[in-house]
Amino acid sequence: MTSPERTERLALPGVLTAAEAAATAAGIAATQRPDGAIPWFRGHHLDPWDHVEAAMALDSAGEHERAAAAYEWLARHQNADGSWYAAYADGDADQTIDLGKESNFCAYPAVGVLHHYLATGDELFRRRMWPVVSAAVEFVLALQQDGGQLGWRRDPDGTAVPEALLTGSSSIYQALRCALALAELEGAPQPDWELAAGRLGHAVRRHPERFLDKSRYSMDWYYPILGGALCGAEARARLERDWDAFVVPELGVRCVLNRPWVTGGESAELAIALWAAGLPERATDILRWIGHLRAEDGLYWTGYVYADDAVWPTELTSWTAGSVLLAVAALTGDEPTRAVFGGARLPRGLEPDCCRD
Known part of the structure; x- marks a missing residue:
C-alpha cells in the first residue's frame, strides 16, 4: 500500500485522511499492469x-515511477x-477494441x-515525451473545423467526423495550453498551435451552436470551466445557472439531467471546476458528499442510482478514484495539479480577459 507519509499533503478534513488517500492511490496502483497500462x-x-x-493521480500521491510507466506505455x-x-x-495493444481515434x-x-514534469522536474522524461506530445497535437489539430471547434473523432477507415463535442473541445483547450507550455520548455515555438487554441477557446466561450447539443449531460455544463476556457465571474455564473439541475445535495452530481444517477467522476471533476472558479468550499462539500461511493479498499464506485438505493454499475474504476485524488490535490495546494487545472505556469494570452491579471 502507498505510504500515508507520501500522501500527507492530500489530507482534506471531512473528505480524506492521509491514510485514506494512500489507500486510494494503492488501489489505482493495483489496477496498473506490469507494462504501465492502467x-x-x-x-x-x-x-x-x-x-x-x-x-x-498517481503523481499527486507521489507515485512518480508508476506514473512515468503509464506515459511510457503511451x-x-x-x-x-x-x-x-x-x-x-x-491495455493490450494487440487486442484493440475500438480502432477509432478520438x-x-x-x-x-x-x-x-506537463503534470508529471512539474511534479518531478525530470528533464529526460520531458525531452523524451516532447515528440510524442507534438505528434499528438498535430493529429488533433487536423480535425479542427472552420469555427475553431474540434471534430470529435477519426473513424477506423480514416474518415474525419466533423461534429464537435463541447466537453471534448473544452478538454482539448486545456491540453493545447499544456502542449504550448511544453513547447516553451523545449524552446520550440508553435504559433500555429497558439492560433488554433485561441480559435478553440473563442468557440467554447461564445458559440455553443457549433457543438452537438449534449446539454443534458453535466459535463457540458462544467467542462468549459474545468478546461480553463471560462473563469472568474463568468464561470461562477455558469455554475450557478444549472446548479439545482445537476447537483443532488448530500449525494453528488448527476451524470445525465433526467436520470436519478450521481457519479463519482463527474462529481470530482465538478469539484475541480469549482476550485478553479474560486469556490473551494462548494468543491469540498461535493467531495464530502461522494464519500458514500468509497469502497473498503479505497477505490470508488462509478455511480449510485438513488431512486433505487443501488450502486450502479458495480465497478470500481481507476479513473473515478483518480478524479477524486486530483480534486483533493487541487484543494490542498498541490502545485502541479493547480498548474494544469488553474492555469498557473500555462501560456498567457489565450485565456479570456476576465482571467488575466
Whole structure:
C-alpha cells in the first residue's frame, strides 16, 4: 500500500485522511499492469484519456515511477500519425477494441506529461515525451473545423467526423495550453498551435451552436470551466445557472439531467471546476458528499442510482478514484495539479480577459 507519509499533503478534513488517500492511490496502483497500462479495472478496457487521469493521480500521491510507466506505455503505443486508438482490451495493444481515434483522447496526454514534469522536474522524461506530445497535437489539430471547434473523432477507415463535442473541445483547450507550455520548455515555438487554441477557446466561450447539443449531460455544463476556457465571474455564473439541475445535495452530481444517477467522476471533476472558479468550499462539500461511493479498499464506485438505493454499475474504476485524488490535490495546494487545472505556469494570452491579471 502507498505510504500515508507520501500522501500527507492530500489530507482534506471531512473528505480524506492521509491514510485514506494512500489507500486510494494503492488501489489505482493495483489496477496498473506490469507494462504501465492502467485499465478501468483489471479485465476491462483502457482508453487513453482515463489512463492519463489515473496516472496524474498517481503523481499527486507521489507515485512518480508508476506514473512515468503509464506515459511510457503511451509512447510505445502511439500510432504513426500521432494518435492512439479509442480503446484497448485491458491495455493490450494487440487486442484493440475500438480502432477509432478520438481527438480529446489524443490531446490529453499533453496535460499528463506537463503534470508529471512539474511534479518531478525530470528533464529526460520531458525531452523524451516532447515528440510524442507534438505528434499528438498535430493529429488533433487536423480535425479542427472552420469555427475553431474540434471534430470529435477519426473513424477506423480514416474518415474525419466533423461534429464537435463541447466537453471534448473544452478538454482539448486545456491540453493545447499544456502542449504550448511544453513547447516553451523545449524552446520550440508553435504559433500555429497558439492560433488554433485561441480559435478553440473563442468557440467554447461564445458559440455553443457549433457543438452537438449534449446539454443534458453535466459535463457540458462544467467542462468549459474545468478546461480553463471560462473563469472568474463568468464561470461562477455558469455554475450557478444549472446548479439545482445537476447537483443532488448530500449525494453528488448527476451524470445525465433526467436520470436519478450521481457519479463519482463527474462529481470530482465538478469539484475541480469549482476550485478553479474560486469556490473551494462548494468543491469540498461535493467531495464530502461522494464519500458514500468509497469502497473498503479505497477505490470508488462509478455511480449510485438513488431512486433505487443501488450502486450502479458495480465497478470500481481507476479513473473515478483518480478524479477524486486530483480534486483533493487541487484543494490542498498541490502545485502541479493547480498548474494544469488553474492555469498557473500555462501560456498567457489565450485565456479570456476576465482571467488575466
